[in-house]
Amino acid sequence: MPYHLVAFVVAALVVLVTTPIVKKIGLKSGYVDLPNPRKVHSRPMVRLGGISIFLGSLTALMLVWFAGGFGYLPPPSEYEIWGVTFGGLLFFVIGLLDDLFTLSAKSRLVMQLGVATMAWTMGVRIEFFTVPFIEPSLINLGLWSLPVTLVWLVGMTNAINFTDGLDGLAAGISGIAAVVMLITSLFMNQPAAAILAAALAGGALGFLRYNFNPAQIFMGDGGAYFLGFTLAGIGVIGLVKTVTTVAVVLPFLILAVPILDTSTVVANRLLRGQSPFAADKRHLHHRLLDAGLSQRRIVLFIYALTFWVGSIAMAYAGVPWGKVYAVIATLLLVYACWQALKRVVRSKKQLKIELSKTDQPLSDPVSDQDSL
Template sequence: MPAYQYLFHFIAFLVSATVVLWSTPVVKFLGLKNGYVDRPNARKVHEQPMVRLGGISIFAGTVAALAIVWLLGAFVGLSPEQKGGILGVALGGIGFFLIGLADDLFNLRPLSRLLMQMAVAAGVWSMGVSIDFLSIPFNGLIDLNGWVSLPVTVIWLVGMANAINWIDGLDGLAAGVSGIAAVVMLVVTLFMHQPAAALIAAALAGGALGFLRYNFNPAQIFMGDGGAYFMGFTLAGVGAIGLVKTTAVTAVVLPYLILAVPIVDMSSVIVSRISSGCSPFLADKRHLHHRLLKAGISQRLTVLFIYALTLWVGSLAMAFSGLPSGIAYAFGATMLLAYVGWQVRRSIQIRN
C-alpha cells in the first residue's frame, strides 16, 4: 500500500477524536437539561445521576471521520464486494446505535432490543458482512456456505454488541477496552492488506479513546447503550470484513482473540447465571469487574488491569498474525500485565 494512504488512517483517527472532544460537553449539557441520566441503584457503582448519552459523541465522531476520508478519496478503487462490506458495517453501526439510543431514551424491553438487533445483523449479512469460515482446533477451517453463515454471523455481531454493553460497568472500562481493541484491529488489518476496514477501526479508535477524556474515573458522562452497541457492532463488523474473509487459519482466529476479554466475560456470566437457575439476561454483579471490586480493588486499578488484559490478548493476536516485531510487542504486554497483576495482588493483600 502506498505510504500516503496511511495518512487517511491518521486523519480518520484525529477527526474522530477531535469531534468527540468537542461534542461531549455539549451532549452532557443537553442531557442534564432534559433529564436523560442514569440513576444509581444496588447493581451500579456510581453514586450520583450521570448523563448516559455520550455514545452520541462517539457515533458522531466516527461517522464524521469516515465521511471526510471518503470525500478525500480513501475508499476509491474498492471491489463491489469490499464496498458492500464497508457499507454494511456503516449502516449496521447506525442501526445498532439507534437501537441503543432508543433504549437510553425510552427503556426498551430486552426482547424487543434483541429482535431489532438480529434484524439489523441479518440485513448487513446480506450486504457481505459475514462470517464465511470457522476455525476448529486441530481440524482446520470449516467453510460456511450460503445460508449456513447467517446464524453464525448474527450471533457474532449481536453477541459482540451486547458483550461491550455488558462490560460497561465502570468509568472508562468499555471505552478503553474498545479503544485498545480498535487500535489492535487497525494495526492487524493494515498488515493483512485491508486498508478500508482499517479506516473504520481508526475512526472508532479515535472516538473511543477521545471519549476517555470525559469518561475515565471519575467519569463526567456515560456512553449509554447507544455508544456500547455501536462500538461492539463496529468492532465485530471490522473483524468480519477485514480478517475473517481470508482462508488463513490465523486470520480467522484473530478477531476472537482481539476481543477475547469481553467474549470470555460475557460467556462466563451467562454460564454462571444458567447454572444457578437464573435467566442469562438478568443483570447482576457476576462480571469480572464486579468480582475485582468485591475483592477490594479500587475502580481505577480494576479498569487498568482489564486494559492490560485487553492489550495482552491484542498483542498475542499481533504476534499470531506474523506482524514484524509482534513477538516483542507480546513480550512487552506480558510484562505490563504481570506488573499490573502484581499491583492487584498487593492491593488485595493490603485489604485482607
C-alpha cells in the same frame, strides 16, 4: 494520503468537541443514569455520550469518503464498509432508544437480530471457517452462515455493553481492540476494515477524556452497542474473510476479554435458571471490586489484559514487532497483577482489623445502668 491517520484524528477531535455539548443537553433534558444498588456510581450521570462517539466515527468516515479515501477499494469492500457503518448506526439507534425510553430485553434482542440480518445481506457475513490440523481446512458454512454471523454480531455487541460497568472500561477496551484491529488489518492488506478501525479507535479513545475515572459522562447503551457491533463487523470483513487459519482466530483473540467475561456470566445465569439478560454483579469488574480494588485499578488491570491478548494476536499474525509488543504487554500484565494482588492482600488485612474491633465484648447494660 494517510487516510487511516486522518480518520483516527478527525474522530477523536469531533468526540472531544461534541461531548461537553451532549453533556449539557443531557443535563437539561434530564436523561441521566441514576444510582442504584447494582451500579457503582453515586451521583446522576448523563448517559448519552454514545452520541459523540457515533458522530466522531461517522464524520471521520464521511470525510475520508469525500476526500477519495475509498476510491482505491474494490466495490465489494466499499459496500462492506457501508454495511458495517449502517448496521452500527441502527444498533446505535436501538441503544439510544433504550437510554431514552428503557426498552425490554426481548424487544432489544429482536431489533438487534433484524439489523444483524440486514448487515448479513450487505456482505457482513462469516461464510467459512478454516480449522487447523483438519483436511480440508476450509469449511464452507453454507446455510449456517446466517445464524453464525448473527451470533457473532449480536453476541459481541452485548458483550461490550456488559463491560460498560466502570468509568472508562468499555471505551478503553474498545479503543485498544480497535487499534489492534487497525494494525493487523493493515498488515493483512485489509484497508477497508482498517479505515473503520481507525475511526472507531479515535472515537473510543477520545471519549476517555471525559469517561475515565472519575467520569463526567457515560456512553450509555447507544455508545456500547455502536462500539460492539462495529468491532464485530470489522472482525468479519477484515479478518474472518481472509482464507487463513490465523485470520479466523484473530478477532476471537483480540476480543477475548469481553467474550470470556460475557460467556462465563451468561452460562452462570442459565445454570441458575435466570434470563441471560438478567442484571447481576458477577462480571469480572464486579468481582474485582468485591476483592477490594478501586475502580481505577480495576480498569487499568483490564486494559493491561486487553492489550496482552491483542499483542498475542499481533504476534500470532506475524505483525512486525508483534513479539516485542507481546513481551512488553506480558511485563505490564505481570506488574498489574502484582499491584492488584498487593491491594487485595492489604484490603483483606484491613477488613480483619475492622472485624476484630467489632468483635470486642460489649459492656453489660445492667451494670452501666447501676453505675449511673
